Amino acid sequence: MEINVQYFIAVSAILFGIGLFGIFTRRSPLILLLSVEIMLNSCNLALISFARSNGQTAGQTFALVVMAVAASEVVIGLGLVVAMARRKADLDVDHLTTLRH
Amino acid sequence: MPLLIGLPGHLTYDIVFVVATLLAIGSALGVVLARNPFHSSLSLILNLVALATFYLLLQADFLAAAQVIVYAGAVMIMFLFVTAYLGGRGGEPARDRPWWQFALAAIAAAALVAEVIFAVVDQSLAQGPHVADSFGSPDAVGTSFLGRYLLAFEGTSILLMVAAVGGVVLGSRRAARRLPGERSALEHELAPHELSVQSQLIDVETRFEVAGTAPEKDDA
Numbered sequence: 001m002e003i004n005v006q007y008f009i010a011v012s013a014i015l016f017g018i019g020l021f022g023i024f025t026r027r028s029p030l031i032l033l034l035s036v037e038i039m040l041n042s043c044n045l046a047l048i049s050f051a052r053s054n055g056q057t058a059g060q061t062f063a064l065v066v067m068a069v070a071a072s073e074v075v076i077g078l079g080l081v082v083a084m085a086r087r088k089a090d091l092d093v094d095h096l097t098t099l100r101h
Numbered sequence: 102m103p104l105l106i107g108l109p110g111h112l113t114y115d116i117v118f119v120v121a122t123l124l125a126i127g128s129a130l131g132v133v134l135a136r137n138p139f140h141s142s143l144s145l146i147l148n149l150v151a152l153a154t155f156y157l158l159l160q161a162d163f164l165a166a167a168q169v170i171v172y173a174g175a176v177m178i179m180f181l182f183v184t185a186y187l188g189g190r191g192g193e194p195a196r197d198r199p200w201w202q203f204a205l206a207a208i209a210a211a212a213l214v215a216e217v218i219f220a221v222v223d224q225s226l227a228q229g230p231h232v233a234d235s236f237g238s239p240d241a242v243g244t245s246f247l248g249r250y251l252l253a254f255e256g257t258s259i260l261l262m263v264a265a266v267g268g269v270v271l272g273s274r275r276a277a278r279r280l281p282g283e284r285s286a287l288e289h290e291l292a293p294h295e296l297s298v299q300s301q302l303i304d305v306e307t308r309f310e311v312a313g314t315a316p317e318k319d320d321a
Contacts, residue, residue: 006221008155011122013217015129015148017210022133024206025198030138030184030191034145037176038129041152044164052159055232057245060161061253064246067164067171068257072264074176078183079271081191091190 008049015042027092029084033077040070118158125151138191142180149173161237 015038022035044063051059084091124147131144149172156165184191235241246254 005159007118007122008159009221010218011125011155013214013221014126016217017214018126018129018133020213021206021210024209025203026133026193028138028191028193030180030187031133031141031193034132034138034141034180037145037172038132038148041149041172044168045152045155048156048159048161048164051161052232052236055236057236057241058250060164060237060242061245061250063161063164064167064242065253065257067167068261071171071176072260074179075264075268076271078179079268082183082186083271085187085190091187 005049005053008052009046012042012045012049015039015045027094029077029081029091029093029096032093033074033081036073036077037070040066040073114158117154121151121154121158124148125155136193138184138187139181142177142184145180146173146177149177159237160232163237163239163242 019035019037019039019042022038023032026032026035044066047059047063047066049059051057051063081091084096089096128144128147128151132141132148135141135144149168153165153168153173156162156168
C-alpha cells in the first residue's frame with residue numbers, strides 16, 4: 001500500500017522542536033540528556049521515513065548507526081553526571097563552567 | 102492491511118497513526134516540562150514506544166524491535182538507575198528564569214518546525230512506492246549493513262567500544278578526586294594477620310570434593 005511520508009516527517013520535526021525547546025530551557029543535565037534523546041529519535045524517524053519514501057534500506061541502516069551513537073552518548077553523559085554527583089558538584093549546567101577558564 | 106476486524110486497511114492505518122502521534126507529542130512534552138526527572142524518564146519510555154509504532158507503520162520491523170529492546174530496555178533502565186542514584190539532586194535547580202528565555206526558546210523551536218514542514222508539504226515524496234514485504238526485515242537490514250555499509254558497521258563497533266571504555270573510566274571510583282590519605286572502597290587495606298586469616302578461609306572454601314574421587318591427602 002502507498003503511504004504519505006510527509007506526515008511522518010512533520011511529526012519528526014515537531015518532536016525535534018520539542019527536544020530543542022527542552023535543551024534551551026532546562027538546566028538539569030539529566031533532562032538535557034533526555035531532550036537529546038528525543039531529538040536523536042526524531043532524526044531516526046525522519047531517516048526511516050525517507051527510507052520508506054525511496055524504497056531503499058540504507059536509511060534504516062543509518063538509523064541503526066544513530067541508535068548506537070545515542071546509546072554511546074547516554075553512557076558517557078550519565079557517566080559524567082554520576083562523576084559530577086560523586087564530586088559533590090552542583091548539578092546545574094549553568095554552574096559547570098570549570099573547563100571554560 | 103486489515104489490522105482491526107471490520108475496518109478497511111487505510112482507515113486502521115490512519116487511526117494508529119493519529120494515536121501514535123498524540124502519544125509521541127504528549128509524552129515528549131511530558132519529558133521536557135516535568136519537574137521530576139523520574140517522570141521525565143517514564144515519559145520518554147512512552148515516547149520511544151510511540152516511535153516504535155511509527156517504525157512499524159513505515160515497515161521498519163527490525164528497527165521497531167531494536168528500538169524497544171535497546172532504548173526502552175537498556176538505555177532507559179540506565180536513566181532510571183542514575184535518577185534513583187542521584188535522588189533529589191537530579192531535579193531542576195530551583196531558580197527564577199527570565200521569561201524571555203522561554204519565549205525565545207519557543208520561537209526558535211517553532212521556527213525550525215515550521216521550516217521543515219513548509220519544506221516537506223508540497224514534495225513529490227508524498228507517496229511512498231510499493232515495496233516488497235521483506236523491506237525492513239532483519240535480513241534486508243543486515244545485508245545492507247554488513248555488505249555495502251560495512252565501513253559504517255566497523256565505525257559503530259569502534260564507537261561502542263570507546264563508549265564502553267569511557268563509561269568504565271568515568272564510573273570507576275579512582276576517577277573521583279580523593280583527599281590525600283583517604284581510602285576508597287576498592288582499596289580496602291587489611292592488616293597482615295587479617296589477610297592470612299582470609300586466605301586460609303578461601304583455601305578451605307574452595308577445596309571441593311569431586312563426586313567419585315577420594316579427596317587428595319596432603320602427605321607433606
